[in-house]
Amino acid sequence: NAGVTQTPKFQVLKTGQSMTLQCAQDMNHEYMSWYRQDPGMGLRLIHYSVGAGITDQGEVPNGYNVSRSTTEDFPLRLLSAAPSQTSVYFCASRTGGQETQYFGPGTRLLVL
Amino acid sequence: GEDVEQSLFLSVREGDSSVINCTYTDSSSTYLYWYKQEPGAGLQLLTYIFSNMDMKQDQRLTVLLNKKDKHLSLRIADTQTGDSAIYFCAESIRGGGNKLTFGTGTQLKVEL
Numbered sequence: 001n002a003g004v005t006q007t008p009k010f011q012v013l014k015t016g017q018s019m020t021l022q023c024a025q026d027m028n029h030e031y032m033s034w035y036r037q038d039p040g041m042g043l044r045l046i047h048y049s050v051g052a053g054i055t056d057q058g059e060v061p062n063g064y065n066v067s068r069s070t071t072e073d074f075p076l077r078l079l080s081a082a083p084s085q086t087s088v089y090f091c092a093s094r095t096g097g098q099e100t101q102y103f104g105p106g107t108r109l110l111v112l
Numbered sequence: 113g114e115d116v117e118q119s120l121f122l123s124v125r126e127g128d129s130s131v132i133n134c135t136y137t138d139s140s141s142t143y144l145y146w147y148k149q150e151p152g153a154g155l156q157l158l159t160y161i162f163s164n165m166d167m168k169q170d171q172r173l174t175v176l177l178n179k180k181d182k183h184l185s186l187r188i189a190d191t192q193t194g195d196s197a198i199y200f201c202a203e204s205i206r207g208g209g210n211k212l213t214f215g216t217g218t219q220l221k222v223e224l
Contacts, residue, residue, distance in 0.1 A: 004154075033212075042116070042200060042214035043155070058211065090154055099143055099204075101212065103154035 001026050004104035006091050012110045013081040021076040021107050023091030029102075031094045032074040033058070034066065036087040037106075043090065049074055081111045116203060116215035123221045130188040132218045134201035137182060141203040144177060145212070146186045149198045158186070158199075188220075196222045 007022045025032065033048040035058075045058030049068040063085060065077040074093075078085060088108050094101040115137045124130045136144070141163050147155040161168045161175045161184075168175045174187040184201055198217040205211065 035214075040120075040216055042216040043202075043212075044214070045211055048211065059213075092155075099145075099160050100157050103156070105154045 003027065004091055004093055004102050006089075006104035006107050008107060009105070010108045010110075012112065013078075014112055015082060017081050018077070018079050019081065021078075021089055021091075021109070023074045023076065023104060024072050025074075025091075025093040025102070026072065027093065027095070027102070028071060029093035029095045030071070031096065031101075032068065033092045033101075034064070034074070034076045035090045035092065036060065036085075037090060038087050046076065046089075078109075081109075083111045085109065086111045116201060116213050118199075118201060118215040118218045120216065121219045121221070123223060124191050126191060126193060126222055126224050128191055130186075130191045130195070130220055130222075132186045132188075132199050132201075132220065134184040134186075134215050135182055136184065136201075136203050136213075136215075138203060138205060138213070139179075139182070140205050143204045144175075144184050145202040145204070146173075146175065147200040147202060147214075149200065149217070151197075155200065191220075191222050193222045193224070196220055 004025045030051045034046040035043040037043045044060045047066040049055045091104040092101045145160040146158045172189045176185045200217045202212045202214045
């Protein structure tokens with residue numbers, strides 16, 4: 001198993017550009033989440049999904065969209081990037097019967 | 113409301129014990145977690161404790177939970193240089209699905 005994979009590893013955007021951060025897992029996990037990590041603030045939940053076709057907002061959803069058309073994939077879309085979205089983004093997944101949440105390696109995003 | 117707090121920095125000598133502390137505010141927490149993050153990497157689950165337990169031991173790791181004071185600690189025995197990392201505590205809430213609320217993280221530095 002590859003676990004949780006994220007692409008790209010690093011991205012530079014200009015203000016107003018759009019992009020999609022990819023996240024995939026091959027463990028057949030029902031739950032998937034997106035977090036952002038900022039210095040001194042820990043990780044904050046952006047959006048999460050409890051299964052294909054079901055998504056919900058987390059703590060900081062503004063400026064981000066998600067969809068979950070398959071169990072494996074959970075892309076995060078930035079429609080119009082802003083400098084405040086400069087951060088490290090982590091995707092995570094887990095199965096419903098266990099507490100272990102598996103994190104991807106992260107995507108570093110810089111918005112100029 | 114949900115708020116998880118940690119001290120920012122801890123320095124110990126190799127071979128000593130490290131104790132990393134965390135306080136949380138939500139009394140409906142069900143599970144409390146400790147994650148480790150090494151530089152440039154994602155988060156790795158170290159251990160977790162169910163909210164009706166007082167203590168959990170796993171090799172060099174001991175987790176203590178004081179529900180009355182909403183205080184969680186992680187003790188690392190015989191701390192090694194490989195333990196240098198950022199440690200995050202996190203809580204999940206009954207019925208919260210995949211939502212985790214993270215602390216700000218404690219940077220542990222192990223000196224020779």
